Each structure stands twice: as C-alpha cells, then as structure tokens.
Amino acid sequence: MTISGLGPHGERAAPPERVSLLPDDRAAAQEAAWRVAVVLHTVDSDWAKQQLAGMVGIFGDCGAAVIDVVDCGFSPERQVAALDRLIAQRPDAILSLPVANEEVAAAHARVAAAGITLVLLDNAPTGLLPGKHYTALVSADNFGLGKIAAAGLSAHLAQGAAVGVLGFAADFFATNEREIAFTKWLQTNRADLDLHVARFDRMDEAAEVSKRMVAEHPALAGLFVVWDTPAMAVSDWLRHAGRSLPIATVDLGEAAAIDMARGGSTCCIAAQQPYQQGIAAAQTVILSLLARPVPAWIALPGISVTRDTVVESFQKVWRQPAPKEVLRLLGLSG
C-alpha cells in the first residue's frame, strides 16, 4: 500500500519498517532504563487508547518506564503547561501530539532546547524542524485517508449532489491534510458535485455546525467528517432528527463500527492503524535515544472500511475481535 501524502516539510514518507528494533537495540535500551513521558490530545478516544497500548508495550519490552501520560483535553494552554512541567522532571524523551500550531510551537521547542528527545505524533507545528527540534514525526498517511473517504462517499452520491465537509478549525496537520485530500479527490473525480465546507472549533460543536449546514443546504446528500468521534455526534442527531445521510469519516472507533454494522449513516471509514502507529512511535523514541538515524516522517497507510469489511478491518486495526454488537448486527453471532 502506498503513501500518497507528503510530510509537513514536503518529506517523502518512510515505512514503519525503517524503525524496526533489533535484539541489540532492545538490549541496549534495557540497560539504559530510560524514562519517557507521553503527551496526548486526549486519552478518551479509541484511537488514543490503541495508540497508547501499542507504545506502552514496546516501552515495556525495552525497559523504558512511562512516567506520565498527559491528557491535554485538546487545550493548547494545558499542553504548554504540561510540557513545561515535564521539562522540569527531566525525562529522557517525550512523545507528544501537538494539539495546535503556533500556540504550542515554542513549548515544544523548549523540550528540545532542554536536551530532551522529542518525537511528534500526527502534527508538526510550523517552524519546528526534524533533526533540530524533534527527531521524527510519526503519523498516518492523512492525505491518503482523505482520498479513501472521498472515494467511499462518492459511491453513495448521485450526479450533481451537494456534499458537506465538516472540518476541524484548529490548524492541525492531520486534519488539514484529510480535508484538502478529500476535496481534491472529489474535484478531480466528481466535478459534478457541489461542495460546502464548515468547521468546528470543539468536538461538542460538531453536531451543531452540521445542523446549521443541513439547514442552509437542505439538498445535502452526504457528509465528510474529519474523524469518527464528531462524526458519531453528527450521526446521532441525524438519527434523532429522522434524517438519513451517508457519512464518510476517519478512524474505526467502536461506535463507528457499530453504526456501520447497524446500517446507520456511516457508510465509509478510512481507518488509521493506531496500534501499529503506537508501536512505530515508541520504536522511533528508542532508536532516537540510541542516537540511531531515524527518518523525518514515518507514515502508516490507511485502510478502506465498508460494512462488508468492518469485522476483519476491526481485527486488523484493533488486534482484537470485533465488538459483539457488531457481530450480532451482521448476523455473525447470536
């Protein structure tokens, strides 16, 4: 599977195999007994839980202690405070998902200036450079995810239909790439469609923004929501309003999988591989601490998920069986 996007500085993607650990690497890491902190946008989402599970396992294998897992609650202020607090605790490395662009750039630069190894997840604030401020960025191929979602939704749209794009207002590499790729794919392959874009600042605004969009464009025939949690909020209000509108989104969370299996609004999911991404991120931290060269951008391809493939996709992404509810809804169990 190929990577279709470019990195935040135009880098070509390196596959996760490039950061595989050899037995010697694990042995050296165990001897060093490093202390690592993880700073996430949230710890509540399925994506974050999977990511954490992947990375914590690798750190365990390598004898590295995870001394803190910070939940920033999507707040730049909280993230800046957390990074400054962690700098004072002098961990050997910090794995951070920058929740914004300019607002958190200086705090991340302070981590590097303090001599702490920094590996980024999903977003690189403008002005921060690999090799100088951070060693590597590990993310999904978000441009590819946007294309998968567009191709999936396109199959549900009649000629000349109106499509809504529900983006994230924060200047964030991952969601920017998805939105740009989604619209580019439709404009290239479905020039007949009529696109309308709106963005939400906070997740709890997503349903409200989509209500306004539907009110202003009653002919709307499909929606793209940039990730699954707000997509489920939109799907819920549509169901309560008695509306049926196909939704394409990113991330195979449990609720999205159930909605898809039920035959709800979710018609197409471009799934990331958060568990595998967590593994790649932790391996990148270990290699960086061992002073081994790492690629500037390590990217994992997305997976196209439909109702027909939701069970095996769930197993692939989550590395565990699909939820019983999904199996029941698909008639695969009692």
Place this chain on the structure above:
Amino acid sequence: MPPLASVPAESQRPRGKGRPRTVETAAPSLVELLNLVRTEAATTRQELERHSDLGRAVVADRLTLLGELGLVDESELGTATGGRAPRLVRFAARRATILVATLDQTAIGVGVADLSGNLLTEHHEAADLTTPPAALTDRLAALFRWSLERHAAPQGVWGLSLSVPGAVQTGAEGAFLTTTPPIMPAWDGFPLVETLSRRFGVPVWLRSSVETMTMGELHAGAGLGQRTMLFMKVGRRIGAGIVCDGQLFRGAQGAAGLIGSLPVTSGGQSGTLDALAGSDMIQREGLAAAHDGRSAILADIQRRGGEITAIEVAQAAQMGDAASVAILATSGHLIGQVVATLANALNPDLIVLSGSLVQTNDILLAAVREAVYGASHPLVTRDLRIIRSQMGSSAGLVGAARVASEALFAPAFLKEWVMQGRPLAHPAFVDYLGQLARTAPPDPAPPLPPALGPGPSLRPGKEPLS
C-alpha cells in the same frame, strides 16, 4: 488600532506656514526607522535615535505616524535596566501576509508567511510539473485560498512569491515583476505572473528553487548567522546557491550556481553532472540493478508492483543494499568533486546538502564529504562543516517569503508607499493592476477579499479547492 482611513492624507494635515509638507521630508526617515525596527537592529526609541542619527522629536513624530499607519507597535514594555522599563518598538509583522509557493518536478508546496518572512502555515502535495500550467496555477490558487481561510490578516495579502525549478533571469524587472520571465520550456507563453497578480491583486516575485532554498537555509536553517555558505540542491538537476557576506549571490543574469551542466567523467563515460549524478541516473541504475539481480531489495519492490524511483534506491542504500550503496556513492563522489572546486574558490564556513535523495540516506552525504575533504586545500576544510539540510521543502517556502519581504521593504520601493501604509497603494503597482484589468481576459476565479474575517465559515457554492 485606528483604521487606515483615519490617518489624514498628507495634503490635509495642518502645517505651519512655510514648513515643507511632511510627505516631502518624512518618507526617507520613515523608511530608515521602519527598516531598523523591522530588522530588529533597534527595538527602543533610544536605540532608534542612536542608529539613525535622528533627533528625539523626529523619532517620536515618525513613530507616531508609523503607529497610525499600523506598521509598528509600541504596546510592549522591555526589561528595565535601572530606571523605567523602555517601551519596545516592534514591527507589525502580522498586519498583512505574504503568499508563498514552491513548484518542483514532482511536488508543490504552499504557505502563508508574515511580513517578516516567518511561515505561519505550509502544505505540500505531490504534483506533476508536466500538468498544463493553467491547471497547476488553479491548484496553487485554490490552496492559497484554503490557507488564507486559516491565516487571515487585517490588511489581507501584500505579496506573492514563487520558487520555480529553473533559473529566473535578473534584469529588466522593477521592484516587482510585470511580465513572466522564461522559467521552463513547457511554460513558455503562459502568463503566470500576470495571472497571479490579477487573481490576488498583489505584486509577484519569482526566484529559482535553489535561490529560495538557499535564502531559507540562511535565514531559518543551518545557515543562520553564517557569512559564507554553499547550498547544494540534489535532485533531477543539481544546483548551487552561493552566499557571500551574508547575501545571496545571483550573478549577472541570475544564473549563478548552475553547476549541473558542468562536464564530468565517470566509469569512462562523459556527460554533465546532472546526467551522471542526478536522480535520473540513480533511478536508471537502480532499475538495472533490480533486473540483473544485483539488488534483492529493489527487485522485491518491483515484484510487489512498486515503482522504483531514485528515492527507493536511496532508501535501499540506507538499508544496506550493496548495489544501491554503490550507485549513491558514485553520485556523491561526482557531486563532491564539483563541490570541492567551488569550496576552494569560495572558502565557505558551511556546505548544506538538500533534496529528497540527501534526506533519505547517509551514503550520498558521506561520499560528498569524502570527495570534498580529499580534494580541498587544508585551510579550506579546517573549519568547514558539510551537513544535510533539516528544512526539507520548507526552505523554499521560507526563502520565497524572504524574497517578497525584502522586496516590499527595499528602501526605494518602500519610500513610494510608506505614507499610504500599504504597498498595494504604490503608484506603480496601481498602474500595473489597471493595465492588467484593461488588457487581460476576465478571471473565472472569485476575487479575494482584501481582508478575510477570522474563524471558519460556510462558503457558498463551489470554489476550486473550497
């Protein structure tokens, strides 16, 4: 901040009998003071008096005017050193933005920068430069509009600067481009500058990618604070950017550093450096190694239906593939020989290698180092550092922003617009836009509002990117 309209026109300002109008006398001192503030050579009134040789009253008067025009800000206090904390004089870099873009053979990049040339956002995506120029320009415009939705400034956009693959001739251009110079054969006849000027209503500048990347590296990368630097871009074409005394050296025609056409010899073959060391050679040799069984890794990529480009060969080399290592080493040695000649001529502090090939592996860098250290005078290599760029394609965007920023605030250009508070009111630019409106065909794209409101909004209808 008062709106611009509240600044009285010069002809309406009350003045004493017999005194010359401020417009006749103030512009040079405004230009001098603004550039001292902009370049941070002076950050307080006292420093401005010292650096400019202007009296306290004149400095105070001019700063008031620059404040009214929205070009400087004095709201911040500095650190006290014994007495009252001095009021800091800051350049209002966020008053407007500069649009920047890079066009490469296989990718485009777009960004929004502030007036100091700092990038606020950037996006890169794969693109094919053989796409018809009108379609690629539409794509650039769409991405610019998308970026501006996130980074609107009170005064909108003030300039647009592009980095293009080929050399851009110096010469007849004035403070900004009014026609499109020859860039690449496939783009001949396409009015790139005119199209973008008309669509965004701003002056446009073009520079070669090597020049913009050199500028970017000099002002925001490894070259920060360096006086003499050699920047090497290695890709399909190989070019050099030369920095002397802290300034980019462009040459008589803007063609300095076109080293890719130099003749070299390798394995009994003679050809240009581009042909024998560039990415086309690396790809070709990589394909041959996959076919004849010398490279198991490259053969495996092909067996799985993957395409072999120079990047795959570079990645295979990094993974220890012997055939790929040999290909990269050959390229690195040839480049190193030419770089050594340049290094002996220039005696740089720093040589920076850039380009996707250099980013993806260490072999090329090592081979260049070996060749340069082996073929240079000991004094040349005594303190010489040869490193890889950390900026990637961002260097081109940052450098393009610096080109526009320096042009907008060049004293000769600034003098003509500073009293109006915005370069779009420069008489020559107003004339140029008028001329474009009279001669150019109507533009199908919607006009850009002068200043976009903050926050997300529903956009009616269908825009190119939307």
